[in-house]
Amino acid sequence: MKPAxxxxxxxxxTAVVNRLIQSVRLKHYAYSTERTYAGWFRRYLVWxxxxxxALTSEKKVEGFLTWLAKDRDISGTTQDQALDALRFAYAFVxxxxxxxxxxxxxxxxxxxxxxxxxxxxxEFLADVPNLFGYPTxxxxxxxxxxxxxxxxxxxxxxxxxxxxxxxxxLRGTKGRQDRLRPxxxxxxxxxxxxxxxxxxxxxxxxxRGVPTKLPEGLGAKYPGAQFSFRxxxxxxxxxxxxxxxxxxxxxxxxxxxxxxxxxxxxxxxxGYVGEITPHVMRHAWATHEYHRNHDIVAIKxxxxxxxxxxxxxxxxxxxxxxxxxxxxxxxLSSPAA
Numbered sequence: 001m002k003p004a005x006x007x008x009x010x011x012x013x014t015a016v017v018n019r020l021i022q023s024v025r026l027k028h029y030a031y032s033t034e035r036t037y038a039g040w041f042r043r044y045l046v047w048x049x050x051x052x053x054a055l056t057s058e059k060k061v062e063g064f065l066t067w068l069a070k071d072r073d074i075s076g077t078t079q080d081q082a083l084d085a086l087r088f089a090y091a092f093v094x095x096x097x098x099x100x101x102x103x104x105x106x107x108x109x110x111x112x113x114x115x116x117x118x119x120x121x122x123e124f125l126a127d128v129p130n131l132f133g134y135p136t137x138x139x140x141x142x143x144x145x146x147x148x149x150x151x152x153x154x155x156x157x158x159x160x161x162x163x164x165x166x167x168x169x170l171r172g173t174k175g176r177q178d179r180l181r182p183x184x185x186x187x188x189x190x191x192x193x194x195x196x197x198x199x200x201x202x203x204x205x206x207x208r209g210v211p212t213k214l215p216e217g218l219g220a221k222y223p224g225a226q227f228s229f230r231x232x233x234x235x236x237x238x239x240x241x242x243x244x245x246x247x248x249x250x251x252x253x254x255x256x257x258x259x260x261x262x263x264x265x266x267x268x269x270x271g272y273v274g275e276i277t278p279h280v281m282r283h284a285w286a287t288h289e290y291h292r293n294h295d296i297v298a299i300k301x302x303x304x305x306x307x308x309x310x311x312x313x314x315x316x317x318x319x320x321x322x323x324x325x326x327x328x329x330x331x332l333s334s335p336a337a
Contacts, residue, residue, distance in 0.1 A: 148281060
């Protein structure tokens with residue numbers, strides 16, 4: 001099957017995809033969710049051209065998911081993503097929520113989160129460059145120091161930086177939840193300087209009359225917020241860019257791709273290409289903090305996880321079980337005949 005982007009859709013198919021996009025926007029979901037759901041829905045519509053339309057909705061979805069697992073060799077997590085998109089489409093586009101779906105499910109791998117040692121982390125962060133003049137090194141230190149996803153760091157707004165109480169206020173993060181994270185004391189002077197730099201960029205935005213990109217729906221409810229410094233980014237871009245939905249110019253935050261490039265540059269220096277990324281800093285924080293305090297519940301809350309099972313893959317607790325062979329005298333020579 002050709003990629004959905006290379007296939008010509010009928011007017012009816014295009015209309016139904018547009019209805020899905022509108023439904024996602026009415027729910028105020030992130031633009032990344034909109035792209036993901038629309039992408040899976042388009043693939044599903046193309047696949048439907050090959051099956052019996054008399055089948056029930058559940059059977060069609062089961063067939064699609066089974067095809068993904070058998071013929072496309074996708075992971076279990078990706079298959080879940082496709083099912084989420086289709087459940088949304090049937091519930092809010094077709095207004096016929098899906099019942100039970102019994103498809104061949106792809107096996108989910110349980111990956112151990114491998115974190116670099118504290119010393120490696122220290123040396124690595126010291127060599128992360130400020131790529132293209134952006135403060136990508138500071139982003140890396142915050143990701144490690146507070147255990148944040150890189151998207152959470154670059155998405156910080158001025159109002160989310162509580163200097164008085166030395167904390168970040170994370171809004172609507174993964175799982176649509178808020179949480180608080182402490183600001184490391186040794187990063188505070190650098191963050192204050194970054195706030196001053198952000199204010200200079202905000203003043204430029206005001207002179208040009210370009211609004212800050214706000215969460216969906218908030219701009220209509222509070223029109224003045226898009227020009228307020230409190231709603232401006234802690235890590236802004238240097239110039240405006242088109243809003244991916246409206247195509248109107250808005251001021252956006254530093255892109256995660258730029259932080260990733262800076263980390264790749266440091267990884268090349270240290271020989272860790274493909275091993276240490278911005279997200280690995282989150283793993284490193286969890287692992288190092290666990291070794292310091294052994295408080296798995298606090299780490300779970302810090303990471304924003306819903307269950308301890310999710311958190312446990314970051315902690316490498318099994319490394320502390322000990323190695324009985326250490327109590328043996330080792331000789332690798334051949335025994336006497």
